[in-house]
Amino acid sequence: MMRKPDMRTVKTTTAVSVAVLAMLAVPANAAMASDFQQDERDYTAAVSRSITLTSELKTGADEAKAKTVNAKDDDAATRFARESLRSRIAKAADVHAVSKEKATVFNVSSLTDQAVSSGRTAKSLSSSIDDGVRKVDDAVAAHRLRDARKNLETAAENGRKTLESSNGKVDDDNNRGQLSDVLNKTKATAASADADAIGRTAKTLNDLIAKVNADVQSRADREARQAAQAQRVQTVQQAAAYSPSASRSTGYSYAASPAASGSARPGYSTSASCALDSAADHCQGAVDGGGLVDMSYSGGHIYAQHNGTGGAWINGLQAGQTFTMNGSTYRVNGQSIEGAQYAPGSGDWMQTCDGNGNHLVGVTKIN
Numbered sequence: 001m002m003r004k005p006d007m008r009t010v011k012t013t014t015a016v017s018v019a020v021l022a023m024l025a026v027p028a029n030a031a032m033a034s035d036f037q038q039d040e041r042d043y044t045a046a047v048s049r050s051i052t053l054t055s056e057l058k059t060g061a062d063e064a065k066a067k068t069v070n071a072k073d074d075d076a077a078t079r080f081a082r083e084s085l086r087s088r089i090a091k092a093a094d095v096h097a098v099s100k101e102k103a104t105v106f107n108v109s110s111l112t113d114q115a116v117s118s119g120r121t122a123k124s125l126s127s128s129i130d131d132g133v134r135k136v137d138d139a140v141a142a143h144r145l146r147d148a149r150k151n152l153e154t155a156a157e158n159g160r161k162t163l164e165s166s167n168g169k170v171d172d173d174n175n176r177g178q179l180s181d182v183l184n185k186t187k188a189t190a191a192s193a194d195a196d197a198i199g200r201t202a203k204t205l206n207d208l209i210a211k212v213n214a215d216v217q218s219r220a221d222r223e224a225r226q227a228a229q230a231q232r233v234q235t236v237q238q239a240a241a242y243s244p245s246a247s248r249s250t251g252y253s254y255a256a257s258p259a260a261s262g263s264a265r266p267g268y269s270t271s272a273s274c275a276l277d278s279a280a281d282h283c284q285g286a287v288d289g290g291g292l293v294d295m296s297y298s299g300g301h302i303y304a305q306h307n308g309t310g311g312a313w314i315n316g317l318q319a320g321q322t323f324t325m326n327g328s329t330y331r332v333n334g335q336s337i338e339g340a341q342y343a344p345g346s347g348d349w350m351q352t353c354d355g356n357g358n359h360l361v362g363v364t365k366i367n
Contacts, residue, residue, distance in 0.1 A: 032105070039108040046115035047100045053122035054097035057129075061092040064129050067136045073147075078139040085132035092125050141195070148198040149190050155205040156186045162209045170215040171222070179208040232280030267324035268313075270294040270303065292325075299346030302360070311352035317361045328365055335362025 068086045070079060098115045101107075163179055170176060182204055189201045271291025274283040277298055286293045290309040295302045303325065305311025317323075319334035330348070337344065337360040349360045 036105050036108065039105075039112065040103050043103050043108050043112040043115065044100070046112050046119065047098055050115045050119040050122065051097040053119045053126070054095060057092050057095060057122040057126045060126050060129050061089045064089055064133050067133050073143075075139075075143045078136070078143055081132070081136040081139040085129070085136055088125065088128045088132045092129065095122050095125060097122075145193060145195045145198070148195040148202070152186065152190050152198050152202040152205070155202040155209070156183060159183050159186075159205045159209055162212050166212050166216050169219060170212065171219050172215060175208055175211040175215055179205070179212055182208060229277065229280065232284075267327075268292055269326055276302065294326075299344065300348045302349045302351050304351040307352040314350045314352040314361060315359060317350060317363075322366070329367045330363040331366050333362045333364045336360065337362075 064085060068082050068089065070082060074082070095118075098118045101111055103111055159179055160183060163176060163183065166176055182201065186201065186205070189198055192198065270293060272286040272289070273294040273296065274286050275297075276283050276295040283293065283295045287295075287304055287306065290306070292303055292305040292311065295304055305314065307315065317332045319332050321332045322329055324330070335347070335349075337349075338357070344360065348363050348365060350363055351358065351360050353359055
């Protein structure tokens, strides 16, 4: 016969089981709460990082827009790089930072994934835009370097031609020497990747070319002035030496006075003076006006008078004779030039004309 269970024992056993289960449940709930708190912190950090990366993307995109503006001298490679950068910037406009939402144990994981994904997209596009900017800069630099080398090549070619054409045509070879020195270094400079240095060398060459050309022109101008001056002097001398009168047969005849005799001549005075080197036209007018004209030049003086206006006495001067002029005594030193075309190199001279044309008689001032 079965015994009935002791209800006190059953009640005690049940109470113990419930207590044990309650004790087991407390640690499990605490662990779940701790995990959720960590997940929520991770979510908050992901949102913050998404916001930061998206802000950096927007800033970088705005700054990069300046690189997308085409320049008038862009080559094809540069235009392509700018267009590619514009496309990358356009993609950045569609990226937005995530907003923080209410997280629960059921959605915290997916919200965190969205925030992380948003941050990664922003970072990737930032890197893409940075790469696009570098490609634009590289294209611009490559184009600039090619242009600099081309300009240097042109300057060097012009420099070589100038150096050759100016040989023997300048008074001072200093600028030609500098041009030659720079030309010798041009090849090494062009081989470098320094567009600024190449540009400076090209400018130096062009400046020296201009200076050498100026030296050539300066010498040509000087020679032209000297030739013109020589021509004016010749004209004045011829005008002072000849006294033309109309002649039906030859057009001009020249009346020479016979030589005077005696060892001394009377006194004479100049009626005008002029600088033959710088004012030949003035001298011409003075001689044509009559009287004895003192024409100073770099080597001395020429005292000229038309033989038809009183200068015939000069033809009669003999070596050793003395005469006074402007209160000073002069002696005829024996030098004589017939048919002179230009002023003598130095000395004092009396000038008129005789049957042979220009007649210059050398004189020396003795007191």
